[in-house]
Amino acid sequence: MPSIERVSVIGAGAMGAFYASKLFDMDKECVTVIADGERYDRLTEKGLIINKKHYLIPIVRPEDTGPPSHLIIVAVKHHHLPQAIKDMKHVVDENSIIISVMNGITSEEQIGAVYGMDKVLYAVALGIDALRQGNSVTYTTQGRLLFGEAKNPVVTERVKRVQSLFDRAGIIYETPEDMIRILWLKFMINVGINQVSAVLRAPYGVFQTSQEATAIMEEAMREVVTIAKATNVHLSEEDIQQWYSVLSTLAPQGKTSMLQDVEAKRKTEVEMFAGKVTELGKTYDIPTPANQILLRMLKVIEQQYGD
Secondary structure, three states: OOOOOOEEEEOOOHHHHHHHHHHHHHOOOOEEEEOOHHHHHHHHHHOEEEOOEEEOOOEEOOOOOOOOOOEEEEOOOHHHHHHHHHHOHHHOOOOOEEEEOOOOOOHHHHHHHHHOHHHEEEEEEEOOOOEEEOOEEEOOOOOEEEEEOOEOOOOOHHHHHHHHHHHHHOOOEEOOOEHHHHHHHHHHHHHHHHHHHHHHOOOHHHHHHOHHHHHHHHHHHHHHHHHHHHOOOOOOHHHHHHHHHHHOOOOOOOOOHHHHHHHOOOOOOOHHHHHHHHHHHHHOOOOOHHHHHHHHHHHHHHHOOOO
């Protein structure tokens, strides 16, 4: 199969902007960003600023026709995924690979239901502390992208193609043997720190110093651990404790994506986090009081946005 020479990024928030900039630095001709409407106009006119460097990455509309992409990186919010799936239609062909760097545990299946799971790789971004304000993104650590097939006892050819691209672009990655466990691990982390940080309006530094904040975070995370075990996914108390080794590396002033959403009065992904946990809790008859409270609190916060 051909090497990856054409990449489309859909979603130009903190995550999408970061990966697009790394690929653009490698080869200005290899990457485009798919956007429509006001986003197309804004990105075309202003570009992106990543760590104070200005990028004019080519922007294309969903309806534009051209050669299909070898790799599509999906980096939108949960509630924008159905539209993103439609918007990538013209860049997908039989040789395309699609990876989602979104939060949650369902985006791969949603994409695969339309384009086929044979085109989808699982992916999780861990440890990146990107902060977006308008068209500007700053980060102090890129963390690492964990990606691969659902199971990786051996590395498949399509995973090798993406690894080769990331090597060239300087994107730090790993290919774990069990990506489904990693997907749930990131879900557990997000259910904890993303939601609690948004409710407390607290940057990472608060969770590096406050036992009260981490106690709330851990209660929400333990509910995910219990549900994961019921679905035959191996998570444990040790995974919660190991998260602190990542948390300690993040910039104290850095903020989770959900806290950034609340501060900007944007719709959050609470339905994908606490909403999904409470839904699964009912399915498996597992109590989820921490996430039920977080769900209600974040809905109240969203209701205060007004127009």
